[in-house]
Amino acid sequence: MSRLELLTPEGLRIDGRRANELRRITAKTSVFSQADGSAYIEQGNTKCLAAVYGPREARYRQQLxxxxxxxxxEFNVAPFSTSERKKRSKNDKRSLEMATFIRQTFEPVILTKQLPKSQIDIYLQIFQHDGGVLQCCINAATMALIDAGIPMIDYVCACSAGCIDKVPVLDLNNLEESSDTPELTVAILPRTGKVNLVEMESRLHIEKLESVTELASQGCMQVHKVLDSVIRENTEYLRDRLNT
Known part of the structure; x- marks a missing residue:
């Protein structure tokens, strides 16, 4: 499929969205009772479960x-998440790369100095892959960390943007990603607007970089509204339970 077919003359994309529209986001927290914090998120057809354990004693003393x-x-993609049915181990190169991106994104945000000599584990599982996996994992991890009560300076909200036929588009799906569409993933701290992660896997013309980056940042703020609403609803629910 060519890029021209990804965007109609009316400005609509394959899934019916306009260029600046996010996919539908559904999210909830406290979905896994055995973890200290957990969250589940669906961004379009991409589905991710995040579980947080800790702070707890470090597994290996030499890492303390x-x-x-x-x-x-730790990041893992279920074999049934894509049509390829490809099984990936947690030591797969791509999985390790994704885990590194996510760890580096959260290290400056979590107040780790308040929790010395401890370990925080974030486990991420993709159940369905339809594009935007990195951003989906970051958003799920943010909610799970908040659910676990881990101190952070702010939310971390992520979104992607790309360029189809010279038109900036928000929140690419798998079909758009696999059609050689330039894609940029941005993670920001909503209160300050500070950019915490910029990741791009394909080349983008310098003239389009500013507009694509700005669109991704606007998408992050939209994501923040959704995540903040979910967290507040869950907090009110827990408060009401304690008061009854």
Whole structure:
């Protein structure tokens, strides 16, 4: 499928969205009772479960850091999440790369110095892959960390944007990603607007970089509204339970 077919003359995309529209986001927290914090999110047809354990004693003494907590991230894609039925181990190169991106995104945000000599584990599982996996994982991890009561300076909200036939588009799906569409993933801290992650896997013309980055940042703010609403609803629910 060519890029021209990804965007109609009326400005509509394959899934019916306009260029600046997010996919539908459904999210909830406290979905996994055995974890200290957990969250489930659907962004379009991409589905991710995040579980957080900790702060707890470091698994290996040689990893222990006396002045801060150790952050560990494990990322996995279920074999049935894509049409390829490809099984990936947690030591798969792409999985390790994704885990590193996520760990580096959260290390400056989590107040690790308040939790010395401890370890925080974030486990991420993709159940369905329809594009935007990195952003979906970051958003799910944010909610799970908040659910676990881990101290952070702000939310971390992520969104992608790309360029189809010279038109900036928001929140690419798998079909758009697999059609050689330039894609940029941005994660920001909503209160300050500080950019915490910029990741791009394909080349984008310099003239389009500013507009695509700005669109992705606007998408992050829209994501923040959704995540904040979910967190507030869950907090009110827990408060009401304690008062009854």
């Amino acid at each position: 850091q006396s002045d801060r907590a150790l952050l560990n991230v």
